[in-house]
Amino acid sequence: xxxxxxxxxxxxxxxxxxxxxxxxxxxxxxxxxxxxxxxxxxxxxxxxxxxxxxxxxxxxxxxxxxxxxxxxxxxxxxxxxxxxxxxxxxxxxxxxxxxxxxxxxxxxxxxxxxxxxxxxxxxxxxxxxxxxxxxxxxxxxxxxxxxxxxxxxxxxxxxxxxxxxxxxxxxxxxxxxxxxxxxxxxxxxxxxxxxxxxxxxxxxxxxxxxxxxxxxxxxxxxxxxxxxxxxxxxxxxxxxxxxxxxxxxxxxxxxxxxxxxxxxxxxxxxxxxxxxxxxxxxxxxxxxxxxxxxxxxxxxxxxxxxxxxxxxxxxxxxxxx
Amino acid sequence: xxxxxxxxxxxxxxxxxxxxxxxxxxxxxxxxxxxxxxxxxxxxxxxxxxxxxxxxxxxxxxxxxxxxxxxxxxxxxxxxxxxxxxxxxxxxxxxxxxxxxxxxxxxxxxxxxxxxxxxxxxxxxxxxxxxxxxxxxxxxxxxxxxxxxxxxxxxxxxxxxxxxxxxxxxxxxxxxxxxxxxxxxxxxxxxxxxxxxxxxxxxxxxxxxxxxxxxxxxxxxxxxxxxxxxxxxxxxxxxxxxxxxxxxxxxxxxxxxxxxxxxxxxxxxxxxxxxxxxxxxxxxxxxxxxxxxxxxxxxxxxxxxxxxxxxxxxxxxxxxx
Numbered sequence: 001x002x003x004x005x006x007x008x009x010x011x012x013x014x015x016x017x018x019x020x021x022x023x024x025x026x027x028x029x030x031x032x033x034x035x036x037x038x039x040x041x042x043x044x045x046x047x048x049x050x051x052x053x054x055x056x057x058x059x060x061x062x063x064x065x066x067x068x069x070x071x072x073x074x075x076x077x078x079x080x081x082x083x084x085x086x087x088x089x090x091x092x093x094x095x096x097x098x099x100x101x102x103x104x105x106x107x108x109x110x111x112x113x114x115x116x117x118x119x120x121x122x123x124x125x126x127x128x129x130x131x132x133x134x135x136x137x138x139x140x141x142x143x144x145x146x147x148x149x150x151x152x153x154x155x156x157x158x159x160x161x162x163x164x165x166x167x168x169x170x171x172x173x174x175x176x177x178x179x180x181x182x183x184x185x186x187x188x189x190x191x192x193x194x195x196x197x198x199x200x201x202x203x204x205x206x207x208x209x210x211x212x213x214x215x216x217x218x219x220x221x222x223x224x225x226x227x228x229x230x231x232x233x234x235x236x237x238x239x240x241x242x243x244x245x246x247x248x249x250x251x252x253x254x255x256x257x258x259x260x261x262x263x264x265x266x267x268x269x270x271x272x273x274x275x276x277x278x279x280x281x282x283x284x285x286x287x288x289x290x291x292x293x294x295x296x297x298x299x300x301x302x303x304x305x306x307x308x309x310x311x312x313x314x315x316x317x318x319x320x321x
Numbered sequence: 322x323x324x325x326x327x328x329x330x331x332x333x334x335x336x337x338x339x340x341x342x343x344x345x346x347x348x349x350x351x352x353x354x355x356x357x358x359x360x361x362x363x364x365x366x367x368x369x370x371x372x373x374x375x376x377x378x379x380x381x382x383x384x385x386x387x388x389x390x391x392x393x394x395x396x397x398x399x400x401x402x403x404x405x406x407x408x409x410x411x412x413x414x415x416x417x418x419x420x421x422x423x424x425x426x427x428x429x430x431x432x433x434x435x436x437x438x439x440x441x442x443x444x445x446x447x448x449x450x451x452x453x454x455x456x457x458x459x460x461x462x463x464x465x466x467x468x469x470x471x472x473x474x475x476x477x478x479x480x481x482x483x484x485x486x487x488x489x490x491x492x493x494x495x496x497x498x499x500x501x502x503x504x505x506x507x508x509x510x511x512x513x514x515x516x517x518x519x520x521x522x523x524x525x526x527x528x529x530x531x532x533x534x535x536x537x538x539x540x541x542x543x544x545x546x547x548x549x550x551x552x553x554x555x556x557x558x559x560x561x562x563x564x565x566x567x568x569x570x571x572x573x574x575x576x577x578x579x580x581x582x583x584x585x586x587x588x589x590x591x592x593x594x595x596x597x598x599x600x601x602x603x604x605x606x607x608x609x610x611x612x613x614x615x616x617x618x619x620x621x622x623x624x625x626x627x628x629x630x631x632x633x634x635x636x637x638x639x640x641x642x
Contacts, residue, residue: 033370037555038477039408039539040374040468045366049354052450053361054465056419058457087360098377098419098463129373132463136379142419142453142463144375147361156359218360234358 010110011103015133018107022114028127031093041129043094043146051147051154053084059139063197067182070109072197074116077141082124083201083219083275085147089155089210094129094146095121100136113141124203152210155279157234160216164280166239166293169209170202171195172224172249173264176271177256189256201275205288209279212286217279223272225312228293228305231280238298239305241269245292266314269307331431332424336454339428343435349448352414362450364415364467372468372475374405380460384518388503391430393518395437398462403445404522404540404596406468410476410531415450415467416442421457434462445524473531476600478555481537485601487560487614490530491523492516493545493570494585497592498577510577522596526609530600533607538600543593546633549614549626552601559619560601560626562590566613587635590628 010018023036031044055077057063063073078095085092097117101110114128121128160166178196181189201219209217216231225241232239243250246268253264280295298304306312331339344357352365364371376398378384384394399416406413418438422431435449442449481487499517502510522540530538537552546562553560564571567589574585601616619625627633 034475034477038475039405040372040411040466040475042409042470042475043371043373045369045371048366048369050364050366050371050467051361052364052415052417052465052467054417054419054451054463055453056421056455056457056461056463058421058455058461061456084360088363090361094373096373096375096465098375098465100377100379100461130375132376134377134379135382136377136461137458140377140379140421140457140461140463142375142377142461144373144417144419144465145361146371146373146467149363154355154359154361154363156355 008107009103010101010105010107013107018110019133021107021111026118026128028129029125032127032129035127036130041096043129045148047149047151049149051085051088051090051149052144053081054142054144055081055084056140056142068197070112071116073141074113075120075198077143078117078120079199079201080221080275081143081145082203083221085145086201086203086206087217087219087277088147089152089206089214089217090147090149091207092124092126092145092147094127096144097128097131098142099131099133100140102137103135150207155210155214155217157216157218157231160231160235160237160280160295161282162237162295162297164215164282164295165285165291166228166278166280166295167285167289168276168278168292169205169289170276171200171274172220172276173253173267173271173274175199175273176267177253180260180262181256184260186259192256195274199273199275202277205277208286209277212281213283214279214281217277220274220276220278221272223270224278225269225305228278232303232305236303238296238301238303239293240296240309241293241305241307243308245290248290269312270314329428330424331422331426331428334428339431340454342428342432347439347449349450350446353448353450356448357451362415362417364450366469368470368472370470372406372409372411372470373465374402375463375465376402376405377461377463389518391433392437394462395434396441396519398464399438399441400520400522401542401596402464402466403524404542406466407522407524407527408538408540408598409468410473410527410535410538411468411470412528413445413447413466413468415448417465418449418452419463420452421455421461423458424456471528476531476535476538478537478539478552481552481556481558481601481616482603483558483616483618485536485603485616486606486612487549487599487601487616488606488610489597489599489613490526490610491597492521492595493541493597494574494588494592494595496520496594497588498574501581501583502577505581507580513577516595520594520596523598526598529607530598533602534604535600535602538598541593541595541597541599544591545599546590546626549599553624553626557624559617559622559624560614561617561630562614562626562628564629566611569611590633591635
């Protein structure tokens with residue numbers, strides 16, 4: 001989107017003029033009956049239920065503006081929220097965005113952020129229907145996502161049964177590899193470094209999994225083992241991950257692992273932020289999903305995740321605090 | 322809500338244990354079919370449309386933890402979001418909350434914040450159905466509110482017609498008065514100082530206004546004249562405010578104005594954050610609403626707001642940047 005005075009700050013432009021620049025010329029999908037500009041937006045909920053989730057990103061905690069462009073950050077903020085909707089078996093319809101930034105933020109960078117958000121929303125066929133812009137000491141981006149179930153029941157974390165196949169679709173460990181490459185200043189591996197800046201959740205596959213009878217599902221945001229542990233705990237089962245099933249993920253990271261002196265399996269089991277989907281299926285897997293483990297009886301033990309039948313001693317994944 | 326180790330920090334407790342403490346024992350309303358604990362929540366949308374809005378509050382910009390308790394801040398965050406839903410003629414059904422805070426934040430204070438949010442949500446009969454908790458250099462609270470229209474059309478800012486009566490319900494200028502009292506260290510006037518910490522939007526009156534044929538509506542968040550200007554601009558009309566109609570508001574602030582050396586009319590016309598509702602009505606006003614002006618032909622002039630027929634030279638209201 002073009003900006004008249006690209007170097008002007010948000011404080012110089014003022015809230016309402018800045019918001020005008022962020023929303024001008026955007027095309028809302030047909031189910032948005034009222035978009036930005038009023039006290040609230042109105043979005044169709046044909047299912048009669050709305051799926052809703054929220055994620056907050058803080059500068060230098062969840063993104064770095066020296067690694068990522070504002071456009072990247074906008075894409076990532078929408079993607080990780082959309083993945084939560086996908087993980088229920090629903091489809092994202094609309095987003096609202098809270099954006100905090102210093103007054104001296106150049107308006108063109110806020111517009112870039114919004115452009116990235118719209119890029120990602122359009123991949124989903126969704127709209128950004130409202131927001132709030134406030135002064136803050138650093139960038140803070142808070143997104144809430146709405147989704148529609150299309151008449152299906154939500155796929156929860158609880159519901160996995162003994163004998164189900166654990167399967168995944170989407171990148172696993174790529175964002176973690178990209179982070180280490182960025183952090184250590186290792187060039188090359190552009191695709192992996194790009195995946196750290198902008199994940200690529202497998203949009204549409206949440207609904208596919210639901211239609212294929214998935215009994216439990218989540219997205220890989222904290223790390224594969226950490227997120228599978230949420231399913232294991234909610235379902236009261238043990239999940240055994242088979243590293244043979246993760247071979248394609250490990251192989252994809254082998255060269256980067258060698259360059260960084262890291263073990264690709266650690267990235268695959270412990271790395272988050274790729275927003276792959278993992279689900280449990282009693283029957284045949286949908287096309288494109290790969291088997292990565294099984295749901296087994298926990299016997300007298302706690303609900304937990306094992307790797308090739310044994311406890312895993314590595315990093316358990318991302319901690320918010 | 323009781324906390325086992327009240328002095329422990331969020332970093333010490335960890336994200337998931339802290340979230341467990343924030344959500345334990347809360348009662349969701351019947352239209353929340355899935356509350357916190359999964360990737361997303363599921364809320365009934367019986368109207369077939371969802372109203373959605375978001376507001377972000379940043380510590381030391383929108384609240385001060387030396388003036389307000391975490392409980393107050395929680396109530397305020399929900400109240401100002403709920404008011405946006407009310408201003409569409411809808412009823413708030415559910416909220417999701419993003420909460421950023423330093424790792425050393427005492428967990429009991431985060432629980433107090435959640436308790437305040439639940440207090441306010443219960444006044445509305447709504448639920449807090451999900452959230453995200455992250456580390457941030459200062460407290461940041463981002464709320465998204467969902468609402469249901471109950472089969473009515475949304476009342477937008479556009480729609481005011483010449484001859485409509487402009488009317489209001491709820492406090493006007495109280496929060497601004499309370500701010501000046503706090504800022505100048507003037508004791509007494511507990512009710513006004515309390516209204517700055519926790520506004521009291523007139524819950525339920527948005528739907529009442531819609532059923533009474535309101536042609537345009539908004540809530541007073543930035544200041545009466547600033548918010549009426551949004552209606553005037555969206556509707557392409559001039560709104561003339563009658564100070565005689567604001568006499569009860571002015572009188573309620575007279576003693577505080579004298580104590581602070583401030584002009585109560587400035588608080589009433591320029592002060593925001595009370596989240597009163599203002600609307601335009603072609604017919605009789607609903608009970609409890611008071612006439613504060615009329616919608617008049619703008620002639621060849623711009624859409625704008627006048628006071629007793631003349632331009633007003635005072636503070637135009639809150640600026641975010």
